Amino acid sequence: MNSNFIGVKTPRKDALAKVTGREKYAYDIYLPGMLYARVLKSPYPHARVKKIDVSRAVEMGAIVITFKDVPDVMFNPRLISTPDTTYKDWRVLTDNPRYIGEPIAAVAAESEELAQRALESIEVEYEVLEPVLDPIEAMEEGKPKIHEKIMLGNREIVVERNIACRLEIQEGDVEEAFRNSDLIIERTFKTNKCYHNQLEPKVAVVNPEPDGGLTIWCTTQSIHNTRLLISEIFSIPVSRINVKRLPIGGSFGSSIQTNIVVPIAVALALKARRPVRLAYTKEEDMYEHSSFQMIFKFKIGVRKDGKLTGGYMENIMDIGAHQIQAYPLLGTCAGWWVSLYKLQAVKYVGVAVYTNKIPACAYRGYGNPQVTWAVETIMDEIAEILNIDPIELRLKNYVGEGDIFWGQGPTVKSIIKSCGVEEILRKGAELIGWKNRPRPGEQKGRFRRGVGMARGYHTSSAGSPIPGQVIDYTGAILKVNEDGSVDYITAMVDQGGGTLEAHAKIIAEELCIPLEKVNIVQADTQTTIYDVCTHASRGVYAGGGAALNAAKQVKKKLLELAARVLDAYPHTLKIRYDKEKKQGVIYVEGADGREITIGELATLARVKNWGTIAAVETYRPPACPPHFTGYFVEVLVDTETGIVKPTRVVIGADVGRVINPDLAEGQLHGGFLMGWSRATIEDLKYSRETGDIECRGFITDYKMPTVMETPTEIQTFFVETFEPTGPFGAKGLGEGAQNPAIAAIANAIYNAIGVRFYELPITPEKILEKLKEKEKIELKIVEGV
Amino acid sequence: MKIRIIVNGVERELEVEPNELLINVLREKLRLTGTKYGCGIGECGACTVHVNGEPVLSCLTLAVEVDGKEITTIEGLGKDGELDPIQEAFIEEGAVQCGYCTPGFIMTAKALLNEKINPTREEIIDYIKGNLCRCTGYVNIVKAIQKAAEKISQRKSK
Numbered sequence: 056m057n058s059n060f061i062g063v064k065t066p067r068k069d070a071l072a073k074v075t076g077r078e079k080y081a082y083d084i085y086l087p088g089m090l091y092a093r094v095l096k097s098p099y100p101h102a103r104v105k106k107i108d109v110s111r112a113v114e115m116g117a118i119v120i121t122f123k124d125v126p127d128v129m130f131n132p133r134l135i136s137t138p139d140t141t142y143k144d145w146r147v148l149t150d151n152p153r154y155i156g157e158p159i160a161a162v163a164a165e166s167e168e169l170a171q172r173a174l175e176s177i178e179v180e181y182e183v184l185e186p187v188l189d190p191i192e193a194m195e196e197g198k199p200k201i202h203e204k205i206m207l208g209n210r211e212i213v214v215e216r217n218i219a220c221r222l223e224i225q226e227g228d229v230e231e232a233f234r235n236s237d238l239i240i241e242r243t244f245k246t247n248k249c250y251h252n253q254l255e256p257k258v259a260v261v262n263p264e265p266d267g268g269l270t271i272w273c274t275t276q277s278i279h280n281t282r283l284l285i286s287e288i289f290s291i292p293v294s295r296i297n298v299k300r301l302p303i304g305g306s307f308g309s310s311i312q313t314n315i316v317v318p319i320a321v322a323l324a325l326k327a328r329r330p331v332r333l334a335y336t337k338e339e340d341m342y343e344h345s346s347f348q349m350i351f352k353f354k355i356g357v358r359k360d361g362k363l364t365g366g367y368m369e370n371i372m373d374i375g376a377h378q379i380q381a382y383p384l385l386g387t388c389a390g391w392w393v394s395l396y397k398l399q400a401v402k403y404v405g406v407a408v409y410t411n412k413i414p415a416c417a418y419r420g421y422g423n424p425q426v427t428w429a430v431e432t433i434m435d436e437i438a439e440i441l442n443i444d445p446i447e448l449r450l451k452n453y454v455g456e457g458d459i460f461w462g463q464g465p466t467v468k469s470i471i472k473s474c475g476v477e478e479i480l481r482k483g484a485e486l487i488g489w490k491n492r493p494r495p496g497e498q499k500g501r502f503r504r505g506v507g508m509a510r511g512y513h514t515s516s517a518g519s520p521i522p523g524q525v526i527d528y529t530g531a532i533l534k535v536n537e538d539g540s541v542d543y544i545t546a547m548v549d550q551g552g553g554t555l556e557a558h559a560k561i562i563a564e565e566l567c568i569p570l571e572k573v574n575i576v577q578a579d580t581q582t583t584i585y586d587v588c589t590h591a592s593r594g595v596y597a598g599g600g601a602a603l604n605a606a607k608q609v610k611k612k613l614l615e616l617a618a619r620v621l622d623a624y625p626h627t628l629k630i631r632y633d634k635e636k637k638q639g640v641i642y643v644e645g646a647d648g649r650e651i652t653i654g655e656l657a658t659l660a661r662v663k664n665w666g667t668i669a670a671v672e673t674y675r676p677p678a679c680p681p682h683f684t685g686y687f688v689e690v691l692v693d694t695e696t697g698i699v700k701p702t703r704v705v706i707g708a709d710v711g712r713v714i715n716p717d718l719a720e721g722q723l724h725g726g727f728l729m730g731w732s733r734a735t736i737e738d739l740k741y742s743r744e745t746g747d748i749e750c751r752g753f754i755t756d757y758k759m760p761t762v763m764e765t766p767t768e769i770q771t772f773f774v775e776t777f778e779p780t781g782p783f784g785a786k787g788l789g790e791g792a793q794n795p796a797i798a799a800i801a802n803a804i805y806n807a808i809g810v811r812f813y814e815l816p817i818t819p820e821k822i823l824e825k826l827k828e829k830e831k832i833e834l835k836i837v838e839g840v
Numbered sequence: 841m842k843i844r845i846i847v848n849g850v851e852r853e854l855e856v857e858p859n860e861l862l863i864n865v866l867r868e869k870l871r872l873t874g875t876k877y878g879c880g881i882g883e884c885g886a887c888t889v890h891v892n893g894e895p896v897l898s899c900l901t902l903a904v905e906v907d908g909k910e911i912t913t914i915e916g917l918g919k920d921g922e923l924d925p926i927q928e929a930f931i932e933e934g935a936v937q938c939g940y941c942t943p944g945f946i947m948t949a950k951a952l953l954n955e956k957i958n959p960t961r962e963e964i965i966d967y968i969k970g971n972l973c974r975c976t977g978y979v980n981i982v983k984a985i986q987k988a989a990e991k992i993s994q995r996k997s998k
Contacts, residue, residue, distance in 0.1 A: 066931045073939030074927040074946060076874015076914030083873035252974055254878045254886060254940040304876070304940030305974050337879040551938025551975050717934035717980075724977035725937065754883050761969045762978040767961075769979055 059632045060560040060570055061783050064717050067556040068575060069302065069549070081301050082334060084260040084272040089330035090118065090163035092323050093170040094316075095177055096342070097152030097159055100186035100411035100746030101199065104150040104159060108178040112162055117173035118327040121160040122148040125322050128288050129206050132312035133379050133416075134280040135517075135588055140524045142220055142378040143206040147288065147318040153201050153376035154411050155747045156342030158315060163323040163331050186411035186746040190350070190373040193217040193408050201376065201409040219378050219407040222385040224465055226393075227400025232365025236356030240437060244429040247815040248348040248373070248739040249732075251418055252759050255304025256340035259320040262330040268295030269324065273317050274303055276310045276548050277588035282580045284313045285321055299579045306550050307729075308417035309344045311590045312379045316343075338752030345739050346418035347384060348373040351429050355398075361443045363452045365400035368392050372407045377414040381407035383525065384422050386464020391426040394461050394512070394681065396434070396452040411746060413739075417590065419729060423513055423794045425815075428734075431509035431798035432811065439495065445802075446480050446489065449510055462514035462679025463591060466523035469678035473786070475709030475774035479685035480510060486705045486770055487687035496809015503692045504702075505807025510685045511795030515711075515778075515787030516593035518676025527593065527676060530584035531601040533562065533609050534669035537661050539638065539654025540572040541609070546583035547598045552789050553718035554594030558602040560714055561782050565606035566613075567632035567639035568653060584673055592682065592787030595714060599782035601674035608670035616665055617641040617656055621649045680778050682786040683709040686727075686799035692807040694826055697819030699735055699804060701727075701766040708791065709774045712784035716773075722792040723771045730796020732760050735816050843907040847872070848916030856903040863887045863898040866913060874914035874943045878972070885971030886944040889913045895951035914943035917950065925995070926950055929988035930981075937975035945971050949985045957993055961986065 072078040109119040125147035132145055148158050160177060164170040187193040187201060194216045202214045233239055259273040268291065275281045278298040286293045303310065320333040335343060350371040356364035370388050374381040385405035393401055434452075438445040454460065456474040461467065484490075492506035517527040532544040543562055549555040559573040576582075586598070610630065618625040623643045633640045633652070642650035651659075660668060689703040706723045713719050736758055740749045750756035777784035797815065805811050810825045844853050847870060856865055863880075866872045866889065878886030880899050887898040890912040917924040926949050929935070936942050945968065952959060952967040959967070964985050973981060 067934075067936070069939070070931040070936045071923075073936050073942050074914075074923070074930050075918070076872070076943045078939055079873065080876075080940060082877060083867075085868065085871070085873075254876070254884060254938070254972065254974060256877070303938065305938045307974070334877075337881070337884075551940075553937070718937075721934050721937060721976055721980055724979040725975045726977075728977035729974070753881065754879050755881065759972065759974065761972065762965050762982065763969050765965075765978045765982070769977070 058564060059567065060564045062713050062716060065560070065570055067553050067718065068559065078302055080255055080304050081258045081260065081272050081274050082255050082304065085332065086260060086262055086330040089332050090165065090327055091167040091170045092161055092163040092320055092331050092333035093174045094158045094319060094333070095160040095174050097155060097157045099152065099181055099183050100155050101184040102152050102181040103184060104179055105182050106180040107160065109160065111176035112173035115169065115173045115176065117162040117164040117170060118323055119160065119162050120148065120322050120326055122146065122150045124326065126288055130284065130288055131378060132284060132315070134283055135311065135526055136383050137524050137526065139208045140382055141208060142382055144202055144377050147322055154413055156413060157376065158319060161319050161323055163327055187217065188410055188412065188741050188743060188746060190371055190408035190410055193410055201411060217409040219374055219409050220382040220385065221407065222382065222405045224389050224401065224403040227365065229365045229367055229400040229402040232400040233356045236364045237359040238437065238440060239354060239356050240433055241354045242433055243813060244351040245814040246349045246425045247733065247737060249346040249418060249737045250341050250739050250757060251307045251309040251344060252754065253305030253307055253309055256335040256337055257314040257316050257343050258334040259316040260330065260332045261320045261324040263324045263328055266295060267291065269321060271296065271298045271317065272301060273298070274310050274314055276303070276306055276550065276590060278546055278548065278580050279585050280588060281313045281317060285318065288318055289321060289325065297579050297581045300546060300548055303548060303550055307419040308421065308590065311417055311588055314343060337754060341752040341757065342413055344416050345413050347415040347422065349425055353429060353433060355433055357437050359441065361441055361448050361451050363396050363398055366398045367402045370405040372405070373410050373412065374407045375410060375412040375414040379414055379416040383464055388422040388426055390461030390464050391423040392430060394454050395427065395430050397454055397458065412741060420513065420790045420794050423511065423790060424730065424733065424797050427509065427511040427794050428797040428801060431795065432801060435802045435805065445508065446484055450477060450480060460679065460681050462519065463517035463525045467517050467519045467525050467679055469519050469680065471681060472780065473680060473711055473776035473778040474683065475776045476510065476683050478774040479683060479707035479709060482772060482774070483508065483685045483687045483705050483707045487689065487703065493806060495806050498807065501693060501695050503694060503807040504689065505692060505803040505805065506687070506689045507799050507802030507804070507806050508685065508687045509795040509798030509802055510683070511791060512681040512683045513592050513787065513790035513794055514679045515596035515682055516676040516679055517591050518597060518679050520677060526587050527597065528674060529586040529597050529601045530673040531605040532584065532671050533605040534667055535609060535657050537657055539568065539652065539657045540574060541566065541568065542574050542576050543602065544576045544578050544583055545598060546578060546580065546586035547594060548589045550589055552594065552722055553715050554589065554598060556718065557595045557714040558599055561599045561602050562606045564783065565603055566610055566653070567630045569637050584671065592790045593676070594787070595785050596781050596787045597674070597676040599785060600676055601672050603782040604674055605670045605672040608672060609668055612668045613653060613656060614641065616660055616668065617651055620651050620656065620659065623649065678780045680780060680786050682711065682788055682791045684791045684795055686795045688799045688803045690800065690803040690807055692804060692822065694808065697822035699822070701731060704766050704769045706769065706771045707774060708788065709776050710788045711776055711778035711781050711786035713773050713775060714785050719773065719788055720771050722788050724769055726792030727769060727796055728760050728765060730793045731764060731800060733816065734797040734800040735818065736760065738816050841904055843904060845906055846910040848912060858904060860903045861899060862901040862903050862906055865903045866898060872913050872915050876940055876943060878940070883972070885948060886941050888944040888947040888971070890947060890951060893954060895948050914947060917946065924950065925991035926953065926985070926988040929984040929991060933980045933984035933987055935976060935980040935984035941971060941973045945973065945981055949988065953989055953992055958989055
């Protein structure tokens with residue numbers, strides 16, 4: 056398909072501000088006359104505040120708030136699920152801290168130093184309570200209760216055995232499926248708790264307005280949900296709260312929910328009647344959010360010919376001290392499982408458990424990387440046992456075109472209409488040299504090479520033909536300016552992947568105007584229509600869908616006006632992009648000279664008083680099409696140190712039509728390294744003695760990959776399909792770019808050393824330990840002979 | 841305490857506290873927010889600036905230490921409204937995603953290319969290992985620095 060902009064490499068508009076240091080992130084916002092805020096946090100994982108004395112802080116001139124000064128409202132900081140499926144157990148500040156780092160009180164003062172001194176002067180007497188750090192122990196009778204009563208929607212519910220919520224799903228007769236199986240494989244997996252480690256720490260700057268309203272600059276993936284939540288907590292009309300859309304210094308899911316700095320800064324600003332800036336340090340940021348930790352039990356049945364029959368999955372999730380999206384995640388984990396491979400019968404039991412740890416939230420992939428790691432490990436094992444090529448086994452069973460896909464748990468489903476899985480796997484296998492890979496565990500010597508693969512996908516949006524339990528719609532406003540340029544107004548946040556750039560290209564393509572003539576407007580909640588959130592890899596697919604429909608509306612109006620000038624019928628007019636004129640030209644086919652540029656038409660519309668050509672589009676994505684990826688990884692394991700290095704990586708992706716080729720490739724690069732990190736490095740370990748994370752917030756002790764870990768060769772390719780429900784055939788990418796990485800790396804390590812790991816991360820220590828065990832067993836076998 | 845510094849070519853006289861950090865002086869007193877706060881403990885490199893041409897982590901540097909010295913921040917790069925070749929290359933190679941680490945990387949790369957016109961890939965990797973990026977996997981950042989080196993060489997040979 057010929058395109059002017061779609062699939063063409065173009066420099067992204069926001070790069071200029073970013074490379075010159077002019078881009079303003081929330082962390083860069085300083086207001087005249089503002090106060091600096093600091094937060095007092097619980098030093099205990101589980102406690103009750105018996106007494107709090109803030110008098111010295113007040114004497115020092117600080118504005119002080121404690122749990123007594125904030126609205127008595129229980130909330131959930133994430134507003135993406137429908138109200139009846141939203142579990143609420145948060146307060147802005149608490150007298151009953153449930154993790155180390157939970158905010159108790161906050162101060163605001165003329166300088167950060169004074170604020171810190173004021174904070175340190177606050178005296179708190181705690182009743183220290185016994186913490187629970189293990190989710191299995193937490194469910195035992197007689198264990199300390201982390202929450203007594205919480206809210207589900209508007210209904211109060213009693214928490215039993217620290218179970219936050221649960222979800223069971225059954226389709227078909229699993230026992231019969233197992234009876235019809237030749238092989239049943241049972242495995243338990245444990246994932247790691249990871250810190251998002253986005254570079255920009257969480258921050259909120261709040262300006263109280265004269266009418267009692269607020270203007271807010273903060274780290275967020277959803278400006279409208281931030282506004283709704285602040286309205287809900289503080290009973291301020293939605294119209295009086297304005298949240299600014301800003302670029303965000305990475306997020307990876309950590310600002311889907313409104314970060315706790317926002318309501319705290321709001322409470323301080325309302326009390327001080329002055330602007331307040333609350334900027335977390337990196338160490339504080341690590342106590343604000345991290346990923347869910349999961350224990351999976353799988354039982355999968357398969358026939359001799361490699362056809363899967365049925366499966367059982369148990370998912371026990373450690374959610375930390377509060378619910379953000381535990382319930383919907385129980386649903387998506389089931390969905391990620393059943394949408395990988397076809398099973399005639401499935402049974403799923405998901406239990407989310409409270410512990411006295413940092414509240415867990417979504418982290419790029421929303422459970423998908425973890426589920427895919429487990430399932431793709433099992434697939435590898437089945438292939439080996441049945442002596443079937445792992446790629447053929449996957450092709451025999453995968454969920455593909457025409458099948459039902461669970462995009463966001465059991466209530467968000469649609470039928471797959473574009474699928475490049477087979478081509479991804481065939482081409483990837485060829486590029487990595489799949490046929491020449493080592494046989495597992497047969498190598499001797501210090502350095503052992505391994506090649507592994509895994510496939511995966513992620514949804515593109517949480518859209519579907521029926522409403523479901525997840526809110527997903529967005530909007531776009533488009534207006535043609537008097538010189539023929541257009542202003543594009545959206546609430547959607549660009550997390551850095553180039554989402555808004557893709558929208559601009561879609562608009563330019565549809566209107567046949569130069570890309571530089573599409574202006575992405577600085578926007579806020581007052582000037583935009585609703586968008587739910589930049590999550591679920593929906594930016595290009597859902598946001599781009601809205602942008603395209605708005606452009607179609609504008610195009611129709613342009614043609615109607617052009618028809619007056621050209622004395623032709625609107626529906627017969629054509630539009631083309633004229634590269635020389637750098638303009639869109641509307642013309643009558645076959646009638647030479649009957650043409651007008653969009654710029655001329657817009658100018659004329661003003662002179663003739665025809666009005667502004669503009670459109671408003673509110674858009675519900677009709678489906679949740681999966682984008683597919685396949686990972687092929689070669690590693691080198693040093694059996695003396697246990698250190699694994701990625702030596703070659705091949706990643707194939709079907710993202711429908713590629714909009715931004717270089718940015719799409721960048722998603723795959725970043726996806727690999729983040730997956731590498733989650734597979735081999737990161738682990739937010741808790742000390743049982745202190746109830747604190749061992750690294751205590753310091754990234755010196757919470758390593759993430761540097762450029763040294765980047766493999767010298769990452770080869771990427773796109774298998775272009777056409778998604779009929781997507782803008783110009785496009786689907787999402789951000790999460791699928793990473794999802795199979797952990798699994799492929801784990802399978803490569805197995806291929807190198809013949810040892811499987813069922814607990815993440817796969818660290819050098821664990822590798823050495825397992826190699827020792829393996830050697831002992833092998834030695835015994837030899838001795839026995 | 842009073843310090844005199846030259847920031848991006850402009851002489852400044854500033855009143856600073858003995859414990860005040862350079863990053864805070866740049867960001868809060870001079871509103872040069874292109875120098876980013878990432879970790880505050882010298883681990884991420886987002887706050888990299890040049891002091892007398894040397895790359896320095898401004899979050900670990902006291903303002904009084906730079907008294908009498910010349911400081912260049914990301915805002916001071918490029919001449920006469922034109923981008924520095926490194927900035928151009930970062931745009932062209934898709935090395936910018938969220939962009940929060942970008943100023944630090946560009947300042948580090950600038951110091952490298954000032955020291956050495958044609959660094960090898962290994963030298964680039966070694967030089968930028970103190971800068972963290974969570975988005976790009978570093979692939980396009982390395983490419984951009986390689987391209988910038990080529991651009992600079994070409995311009996010098998003209």
